[in-house]
Amino acid sequence: MISKKYYFCPSIFPAMFNKMIASILPYMPKKLVWIFSRKYIAGETIEDAIRVSKELNTQGILVTIDLLGEYITKLEEATTNKETYLWIIDTIEKAKINGNYSLKPTMFGLLIDPEVCYQNIREIVLKAASYNTFIRVDMEDSRCTDLEITLFRRLKAEFPKNVGLVFQAYLKRTLQDMKNLMDIHTSEIPLKYRLCKGIYIEPAEIAYKQYEEVNKHFLEDLEFMFQNGLYPGIATHDKPLVEGSYKLIEKYQVPKEKYEFQMLYGVTPELRNSIVSKGHRMRVYIPFGKQWFGYSTRRLKENPKIASHIIKALFIKG
Ligand SMILES: Cc1cc2nc3c(=O)[nH]c(=O)nc-3n(C[C@H](O)[C@H](O)[C@H](O)COP(=O)(O)OP(=O)(O)OC[C@H]3O[C@@H](n4cnc5c(N)ncnc54)[C@H](O)[C@@H]3O)c2cc1C
Known part of the structure; x- marks a missing residue:
């Protein structure tokens, strides 16, 4: 060996x-x-997602369930994906999983017909609201940024407690985007954003490329959220960023129920356990479904690292 x-x-x-x-x-x-x-x-089936979620729930870890699939090419696929998500929510809620849901708008036709996409996701958020649970709109490549922010604004107006968005620290526009959305933030129902570095390959004109630059902006974006009373999902496996986040939590004396850490299933479990052992809320992103092959190979092409x-x-x- x-x-x-x-x-x-x-x-x-x-x-x-x-x-x-x-x-x-x-x-x-x-x-x-x-x-x-x-x-x-987690696997191909919903039973796999439930099994993995239960294991994490017993360790005091929350989950967010994600059905694999993105960038559909025919709108009929959007309808099927919507029906599947509605069924997933019913099934996961019946299984009493402690968690919520993440979805990718291009799976519902965002880049084909944004209005159809909105109507599809609206039905999903309506279903989530009926269980008093939450849908996170994942952020995709930069062609989608404006469309996904607009989508989020519309959904948030109708379902203030049931929808959140993701921001990517590598995009130069991110802090300004957060500032622009402050008109819909209230201290009673704070905006809930997942903050991540960003996974797509973007041009240098719009995105920071260096590790240090991305990390610096990640912590600036996070600081903005703490300063303004937003609820961040701190989505990283990068130890220096976790430590930087601890410092900000300390600096702003943020109570433990006003933020959470988030990680991808299977990635850096030791770091995850160390965060949990310090009493911070942790949520793990659980991708499942038949589209795992395309998802895995596409992710690899985007990020050969x-x-x-x-x-x-x-x-x-x-
Ligand atoms: C919960 C969650 C949701 C996300 N949602 C989105 C989204 O909506 N849009 C988007 O663009 N991106 C999303 N991402 C991906 C994110 O943008 C980053 O690409 C990814 O998290 C890696 O960045 P990092 O902060 O972990 O730091 P990095 O510097 O990339 O990684 C730090 C360390 O983590 C470990 N690590 C990181 N990734 C892996 C891996 N795949 N396998 C094994 N070890 C790994 C390595 O030890 C690495 O050295 C999400 C990430 C998380 C955790």
């Missing part, structure tokens, strides 16, 4: 090799791709 310490060290893992893995993966047998994907995806994690998952057990 090759020495893990030397061979898999991310700092020396060649970018070329990551890119190569990312490009050949879509042509590999599904079974092989599943070997790494299963670490990050993940290839080093895949190699680890393939060769290092546990």
